[in-house]
Every structure is written in C-alpha cells, then in structure tokens.
Amino acid sequence: MPELYKNHIGGKWVAAKSGKTFENRNPANRNDLIGLFPASGPEDVDKAAGAAKKAFSKWRLVPAPKRGEILYRVGELLRQRKEEIARVMTREMGKILKETRGDIQEGIDTAFYVGSEGRRLFGETTPSELPDKFAMSVRVPIGVCGLITPWNFPMAIPTWKLFPALLCGNTVVLKPAEDTPHTAVKLFEILEEAGVPPGVVNLIHGSGEGAGAALVRHRDVQLVSFTGSSAVGREIAALCGQNLKRVSLEMGGKNAQIVMEDADLKLALDGALWGAFGTTGQRCTATSRLILHQEIKKELTEMLIGQVEKIKIGDGLDETVEMGPLINEAARQKVHDYVQIGKKEGARLLTGGTIYEEGNWIHGHFYRPTVFDRVTPTMRIAQEEIFGPVLSIIEVKSFEEAIEVLNGTPYGLSSSIYTRDVGRTFRALRDIEAGITYINGPTIGAEVHLPFGGVKETGNGHREAGTTVYDIFSEWKSVYIDYSGKLQKAQIDNVE
Numbered sequence: 001m002p003e004l005y006k007n008h009i010g011g012k013w014v015a016a017k018s019g020k021t022f023e024n025r026n027p028a029n030r031n032d033l034i035g036l037f038p039a040s041g042p043e044d045v046d047k048a049a050g051a052a053k054k055a056f057s058k059w060r061l062v063p064a065p066k067r068g069e070i071l072y073r074v075g076e077l078l079r080q081r082k083e084e085i086a087r088v089m090t091r092e093m094g095k096i097l098k099e100t101r102g103d104i105q106e107g108i109d110t111a112f113y114v115g116s117e118g119r120r121l122f123g124e125t126t127p128s129e130l131p132d133k134f135a136m137s138v139r140v141p142i143g144v145c146g147l148i149t150p151w152n153f154p155m156a157i158p159t160w161k162l163f164p165a166l167l168c169g170n171t172v173v174l175k176p177a178e179d180t181p182h183t184a185v186k187l188f189e190i191l192e193e194a195g196v197p198p199g200v201v202n203l204i205h206g207s208g209e210g211a212g213a214a215l216v217r218h219r220d221v222q223l224v225s226f227t228g229s230s231a232v233g234r235e236i237a238a239l240c241g242q243n244l245k246r247v248s249l250e251m252g253g254k255n256a257q258i259v260m261e262d263a264d265l266k267l268a269l270d271g272a273l274w275g276a277f278g279t280t281g282q283r284c285t286a287t288s289r290l291i292l293h294q295e296i297k298k299e300l301t302e303m304l305i306g307q308v309e310k311i312k313i314g315d316g317l318d319e320t321v322e323m324g325p326l327i328n329e330a331a332r333q334k335v336h337d338y339v340q341i342g343k344k345e346g347a348r349l350l351t352g353g354t355i356y357e358e359g360n361w362i363h364g365h366f367y368r369p370t371v372f373d374r375v376t377p378t379m380r381i382a383q384e385e386i387f388g389p390v391l392s393i394i395e396v397k398s399f400e401e402a403i404e405v406l407n408g409t410p411y412g413l414s415s416s417i418y419t420r421d422v423g424r425t426f427r428a429l430r431d432i433e434a435g436i437t438y439i440n441g442p443t444i445g446a447e448v449h450l451p452f453g454g455v456k457e458t459g460n461g462h463r464e465a466g467t468t469v470y471d472i473f474s475e476w477k478s479v480y481i482d483y484s485g486k487l488q489k490a491q492i493d494n495v496e
C-alpha cells in the first residue's frame with residue numbers, strides 16, 4: 001500500500017474532505033510511487049483559511065524577536081535533517097543531490113537571515129512639523145497570506161515566502177506544487193516541531209485549479225504571493241485585481257549570458273554549463289541564450305559541445321550523475337516540441353535534441369542536453385521560456401548588439417556578461433533590463449540577503465529576499481502623537 005499523506009490545518013494532519021488523493025511519482029522512475037496526497041478543494045481551503053484567520057489574532061501580538069527565535073529553531077531543525085530532506089526532494093523532483101542540498105541550504109540561510117530581522121524590522125522616526133508632536137512609521141502585519149509555489153525549488157521558494165510572512169506577524173496557507181508535495185510535508189513537520197502555534201501555518205495539497213484558485217479567491221486571504229509561470233501569474237493577478245488583494249508575482253525568464261571577445265573563455269564555459277544544464281535547465285534563472293561575440297564564437301562553441309556531450313544523465317540520487325530528468329512527461333514533451341520548432345525555424349542542432357531512454361532510464365523523463373547554433377534573436381526558441389536543457393547560441397558583432405539582443409525578450413529576470421573590460425562592465429550594469437545581473441558569473445546563484453525578482457513580464461514590481469521582502473508582507477502605518485494638549489492643524493497652523 002502506498003503511504004497516505006495529509007494536509008496540515010489548525011495544527012492537525014487531516015485528509016481532504018472529499019477523501020480524494022493524487023499520486024506523487026519519481027520522475028527518474030515512474031514505477032516508484034512516493035505516496036498519495038490529498039486532492040484538496042475549496043472546502044479544505046476554507047478550513048485552512050479559517051484556521052489561519054483565527055490564529056492571526058494571537059500571532060500578530062507575539063513580539064517579532066520571539067517570532068524570529070522560532071525561525072532560528074526551524075533553521076536548526078532544517079540543518080539537522082538536511083540530508084534526509086535532500087533525498088526526499090531528489091526522489092520527487094529529480095534534480096541531483098548536490099542541488100537539492102543547496103535548495104535546503106537556501107531555506108536554512110533564509111531562516112537565520114529572516115529570524116534575525118525580528119530584532120530590526122525597523123520603521124522611521126522623524127521630526128513633526130508641529131511643536132510637541134511626535135511622528136514615526138511602523139510595520140504592521142496584513143493578515144492571512146496565501147502562498148502558491150512551483151516545484152523547481154520545493155524548499156527554497158516556500159521558505160522565501162513563509163518565513164518573512166511569519167516574521168512580520170501574518171498567518172499562512174501554503175499550496176505547494178502538485179509535483180513536490182512531499183518536501184512540503186517535511187517542512188511542516190519541522191515547523192510543528194519548532195513550536196509554530198496551531199493555525200499559524202497551514203498546508204493544502206492539490207492542483208492549481210482545485211486548491212490554488214480557491215485560495216486566491218478566498219475572502220479571508222488578504223495577500224497572495226505566487227511564484228510560477230507567467231500564464232498562471234496573469235490569471236492570479238486579474239483575480240486579485242478584481243478583489244483589491246495585495247499580490248506579489250515571481251514568474252518566468254529567458255535569461256542570457258553574453259561572452260565578449262576579451263573574456264576568460266574557460267570561466268565563461270563553466271558558467272554556461274552550470275547556468276544552462278543545472279537543474280536540467282528548469283530554473284527561472286536558467287541560461288537559455290548564449291550570446292557570443294563573433295571573434296570567440298567558434299572556439300567557445302567547440303569547447304562547449306565537447307563538455308555538453310560528456311554530461312552524465314541519470315537518477316539524481318546517484319552522486320556521480322550530473323543531470324537528472326525533467327519533472328514530468330508534459331515538460332519533456334514541451335522541450336521536445338520546442339526542439340522541432342527550432343529546427344523548423346532554421347536553427348542548427350549541434351547536439352542533443354532527443355529523448356534519452358538508455359539502460360535503466362526508460363521509465364524516467366530524461367532528455368539529452370541540447371545546443372542550437374545559428375539562432376536569431378526573434379526565433380521562438382530565443383523568445384519563449386522552454387524550461388529544459390536547451391541552449392541557443394546567438395552570434396553578435398559588438399557589445400551594443402549583445403545588450404540589445406539580451407534585452408529583446410518580454411522577460412527580465414537574470415542576466416550575465418563575461419568581459420575583462422571595466423567600462424563595459426559598468427555599461428552592462430546600467431543598460432541591461434533585468435532584476436539580477438552577474439559579471440563573470442552564470443545567470444544562477446542568488447543569495448538570500450539580496451533582493452530577488454525580475455522586471456518586465458517576469459514580475460509585478462516586488463522583490464523577495466533581501467530587505468525588500470518585508471515590503472511584501474507588511475503594511476506601513478504612520479503614527480502621530482500630539483502631546484501639545486491643543487488642536488494643531490498640519491499645513492495650516494504652522495504656516496505664516
């Protein structure tokens with residue numbers, strides 16, 4: 001019998017009211033059934049939102065430093081169980097152990113970073129324009145937050161949202177992706193053990209349409225924080241707009257790495273390999289376009305293909321494997337469809353472009369790392385998010401053309417340039433349209449104490465992580481204390 005997992009509502013593990021479940025299977029081997037998870041619907045979301053609303057009245061009054069101390073305990077427990085959870089994560093979503101360990105480390109870093117904010121969470125004090133009057137601003141919690149997360153960072157992304165939400169005094173309902181429910185269960189085991197009070201955090205499993213949409217619509221959910229595809233983000237934004245809910249969106253990317261003729265080519269090669277094929281290309285920050293100056297294009301392309309063809313594909317639980325499977329069959333089919341589109345558009349396939357079904361891997365969603373050459377900036381494979389191990393090489397003649405090509409998509413998440421020229425470095429920092437720019441580093445590798453997010457169609461103006469995340473999860477209140485003992489009218493009494 002497969003293991004039966006539950007939702008976590010009001011401090012208790014409970015099944016979906018309908019009794020329905022869905023399967024979670026290992027993408028490296030579909031015969032490996034991890035367990036059954038509740039297929040929740042609006043009635044379960046309603047219970048979870050109700051529990052969160054009830055818990056809010058007490059949690060908002062817990063001093064922020066105390067809320068931070070609970071997060072330290074969460075960080076400590078995550079550290080103790082890092083290896084166990086990394087294995088759970090690799091089994092359910094396929095990325096290699098080195099990367100799933102990194103994903104959990106991001107959660108640990110966030111716990112300690114955000115926990116320490118409990119003793120800051122600063123507002124401002126400022127002189128009043130009137131005598132005997134005091135003025136300051138303070139952060140106040142918002143209420144019940146609905147968090148909706150994708151499968152590619154099943155620990156890091158939920159913790160990026162959940163920990164700052166809690167620190168600011170909100171309560172939470174999390175709806176994780178249906179491909180990675182097991183990692184979310186592990187996180188909730190830890191939150192419970194660390195002493196987060198019942199109802200402050202609630203977990204609802206299920207599909208986007210069944211559980212996610214109900215969470216967005218729920219009248220008691222005041223804030224929605226979403227990370228996922230731009231298509232779903234648009235729908236959520238429209239719903240939140242109609243109901244005047246606060247909404248933060250982190251969505252897709254079409255990230256590029258530029259390599260100029262003066263770059264250290266070995267360094268640029270290492271960056272491109274890690275950026276394009278890490279997490280099997282399934283990162284929002286993955287390098288999808290490699291923009292090469294014509295003078296070094298031939299040399300770097302040859303170096304790249306030599307390395308790409310050596311990438312060891314397989315089950316991420318094997319420490320020697322370098323690239324795991326795609327998350328599910330639909331994702332693999334999407335990648336394969338884009339490869340056909342690329343060929344039809346006239347790009348030249350240099351390597352890969354086929355499903356990988358050798359040896360033991362017939363039951364997994366494996367795909368060969370793929371590189372296209374002679375890609376032009378307007379081709380669909382250079383414009384649309386493929387979300388797989390497909391890299392498109394675009395040749396340019398100058399620095400200016402490189403920046404123009406990099407900026408020429410609707411997205412603006414991460415970006416990278418390899419050059420030794422200081423002037424170009426600063427021009428790139430100024431002119432690249434992206435939320436994140438790396439100089440002489442790949443497009444991936446964000447750190448939790450810096451703002452994370454993108455411009456254009458990647459986001460809606462918010463930044464997670466850094467000090468900016470608290471602006472998502474708290475409201476500003478301005479406070480005036482008049483101790484003059486008389487009515488004082490601002491802009492009137494003090495004007496000659």
Ligand code: NAD
Pocket residue numbers: 148149150151152153175176177178206207208209211212213214216227228229230232233235236250251252253283284285385387413453454458
């Ligand atoms: P997705 O949009 O399909 O799903 C994301 C989440 O939304 C899941 O939990 C899903 O169940 C839920 N959902 C789906 N439809 C919904 C609806 N109608 N209402 C409410 N919730 C709904 O994305 P995915 O396939 O899980 O993740 C891949 C995408 O996420 C890529 O586009 C990637 O670029 C993006 N992503 C962005 C970032 C970032 O920080 N910018 C980080 C990671 C992933």
